[in-house]
Amino acid sequence: MVGVPTRLKTQEFLRRVKAALNPGGVVAFNVNHHDTMTEDIATVRSVFAHVAVYRTPPSENKVVIAADGDGPTDDDIRGRIDALDKRFAGSMSFAEVLRNRE
Numbered sequence: 001m002v003g004v005p006t007r008l009k010t011q012e013f014l015r016r017v018k019a020a021l022n023p024g025g026v027v028a029f030n031v032n033h034h035d036t037m038t039e040d041i042a043t044v045r046s047v048f049a050h051v052a053v054y055r056t057p058p059s060e061n062k063v064v065i066a067a068d069g070d071g072p073t074d075d076d077i078r079g080r081i082d083a084l085d086k087r088f089a090g091s092m093s094f095a096e097v098l099r100n101r102e
Contacts (some may be wrong), residue, residue, distance in 0.1 A: 003034060007045060012045060014043065014044060014047040014048070018047060024067075024069070026072055027048075028063060028064065028065050028066075028067070029044065029065075031061060040062035041061070041062065043069070044066050047054075049070075050070060053083070053102045054055070054102065055096045055097075056097055057100060063097055074098060078098060
């Protein structure tokens, strides 16, 4: 079996993740392209109040950022991007991902 185990893509699991977050906490998921990607993202949307989805060209993968209540704004995220891009040294550009919000 390839990919994320089904039990980690359920509302029950995502509710547990949400409950574990500190107030104002945010969770990010790297969702690899697969047949049920749209349904998996819909499940995240059904649990969290704020969900932002970003494309990651040239792949068809998505980065999903979720929070309960108000999520981070693009400006909040932009403030952390330089550090992430430096940390991961070109393996992917978070600045590029931010430009690809759906």
